Amino acid sequence: MIIEFLSLILRFFLILLIQLLVINNIELSTYVNPYIYILFILTLPVSMKPWKVVLLSFIAGMTMDTFSSTPGLHMAATGFMGYLRNFYLQFACSKDDIESRMEPSISRKGLVWFVLYMSIMTLIHHTVLFYLEIYSFKEFFRTFFRVLSSSLFTVIILSLGQLLFYRSPKTR
Amino acid sequence: MRNLIFFFYKYYTFILFFLLEFFSFFVLYQYNNYQKASFLNFTGGIASGFYESVNSTTNYFGLRNINDSLLSENARLRAQMLNAYYQSGFTQTSINDTVYKQQYSYISANVVNNSVTKRNNYITIDKGAMHGIEPDMGVISSNGVVGIITSVSKHFATIRSALNGNTKISCMVKKNNAFGSLEWNGDDPKFSSLKYVNKHVPITTEDEVVTSNYSTLFPQGIPVGKIYSHSLDAGDNFHVIKIELYTDFSTLKNVYVIKNILKTEQQILEGDLKGDN
Numbered sequence: 393m394i395i396e397f398l399s400l401i402l403r404f405f406l407i408l409l410i411q412l413l414v415i416n417n418i419e420l421s422t423y424v425n426p427y428i429y430i431l432f433i434l435t436l437p438v439s440m441k442p443w444k445v446v447l448l449s450f451i452a453g454m455t456m457d458t459f460s461s462t463p464g465l466h467m468a469a470t471g472f473m474g475y476l477r478n479f480y481l482q483f484a485c486s487k488d489d490i491e492s493r494m495e496p497s498i499s500r501k502g503l504v505w506f507v508l509y510m511s512i513m514t515l516i517h518h519t520v521l522f523y524l525e526i527y528s529f530k531e532f533f534r535t536f537f538r539v540l541s542s543s544l545f546t547v548i549i550l551s552l553g554q555l556l557f558y559r560s561p562k563t564r
Numbered sequence: 565m566r567n568l569i570f571f572f573y574k575y576y577t578f579i580l581f582f583l584l585e586f587f588s589f590f591v592l593y594q595y596n597n598y599q600k601a602s603f604l605n606f607t608g609g610i611a612s613g614f615y616e617s618v619n620s621t622t623n624y625f626g627l628r629n630i631n632d633s634l635l636s637e638n639a640r641l642r643a644q645m646l647n648a649y650y651q652s653g654f655t656q657t658s659i660n661d662t663v664y665k666q667q668y669s670y671i672s673a674n675v676v677n678n679s680v681t682k683r684n685n686y687i688t689i690d691k692g693a694m695h696g697i698e699p700d701m702g703v704i705s706s707n708g709v710v711g712i713i714t715s716v717s718k719h720f721a722t723i724r725s726a727l728n729g730n731t732k733i734s735c736m737v738k739k740n741n742a743f744g745s746l747e748w749n750g751d752d753p754k755f756s757s758l759k760y761v762n763k764h765v766p767i768t769t770e771d772e773v774v775t776s777n778y779s780t781l782f783p784q785g786i787p788v789g790k791i792y793s794h795s796l797d798a799g800d801n802f803h804v805i806k807i808e809l810y811t812d813f814s815t816l817k818n819v820y821v822i823k824n825i826l827k828t829e830q831q832i833l834e835g836d837l838k839g840d841n
Binding site for chain 2 (some may be wrong): 413416419420421422424425442443446447450453458459460461462463464465467468471472474475478522524525526527531534535538
């Protein structure tokens with residue numbers, strides 16, 4: 393239990409550091425702002441209680457807010473995504489997955505399942521985030537394009553990261 | 565009562581979600597609507613401290629560029645010194661304190677965190693309340709305008725950069741003093757746009773744009789950029805002007821915070837006027 397908790401914290405800080413020190417410095421264009429820190433929420437065990445996921449989402453968002461001087465912005469977006477994640481996983485996962493405390497990954501559920509899951513969650517997160525950031529519908533289509541292109545980059549980075557760093561448990 | 569408890573028990577996830585979401589929207593709304601709300605004080609500058617330690621290691625890679633820009637600024641300032649001028653007249657004028665009263669003072673600071681690709685960009689600097697920085701002060705670099713201070717902690721301050729949807733800086737075209745408002749449309753960090761310049765004002769490309777004397781944040785005539793392109797839609801009252809910014813935000817390292825010593829005096833006077841109406 394304690395080891396599980398510690399590994400969770402370690403993973404959180406690792407992902408946050410990658411986001412802040414590497415991803416935030418990719419200044420490709422104003423339309424490409426990938427936010428990969430949501431991987432922390434996405435890879436939480438399926439069996440985890442929904443309220444814990446919601447709470448962790450808000451904590452993750454708040455930490456991100458602290459480091460980007462945008463109070464409430466990431467908190468609202470990540471919390472929203474964390475809440476909807478529970479509903480998505482309820483119908484996307486079998487009973488076996490929940491009982492085996494599965495952590496969603498490519499090696500466990502296959503590429504298509506994982507990319508679909510990640511795309512939907514990223515789109516939800518980025519839509520809320522970018523529209524709240526501009527705080528109006530004045531530049532609706534420009535913001536929409538920003539959501540789409542940033543989501544695309546987030547999904548690509550997350551998928552590549554999964555393929556590179558996560559080994560399937562069987563081969564170990 | 566039993567039903568109420570049962571209701572809370574059944575939907576506790578949703579209630580938790582709702583409360584936290586409400587809280588974050590509240591914070592967001594407050595920050596977007598009130599200038600004085602200071603998020604930096606709330607977080608105690610943890611993030612700024614983190615960025616400063618990161619910055620102290622990465623700073624070495626940019627030293628050459630910083631030196632170059634400081635050298636060119638030195639050269640420009642040297643050219644403005646009195647001994648750089650050849651004295652051609654006979655009359656000697658002594659500089660009298662009662663004529664030239666200092667209105668602006670400058671506080672130099674280093675950038676510890678910066679972004680240029682977000683829709684609303686913020687810059688963190690390593691000087692704060694301890695060094696006399698307050699919210700709503702203008703910030704410039706050696707090249708041009710940078711932004712406006714939003715929140716201040718003891719050792720750090722955050723700047724709402726000119727590349728931010730909420731930043732509006734009063735500017736004018738230098739050659740004919742036509743007023744406009746500098747607003748960023750979120751497209752390209754090298755360009756911004758000047759809005760509300762009347763259509764009867766003649767403008768051409770390459771015209772220089774500087775800060776206007778309407779603003780209490782900046783002294784008059786601080787360079788902003790030059791006009792890159794302009795157009796006038798039929799039936800529209802204002803020019804559509806694209807400005808090439810002088811400040812390169814992506815390599816920003818040193819900035820100056822402007823302290824307007826007479827600002828409170830001006831604001832009190834203008835506040836009195838508003839009370840009259």
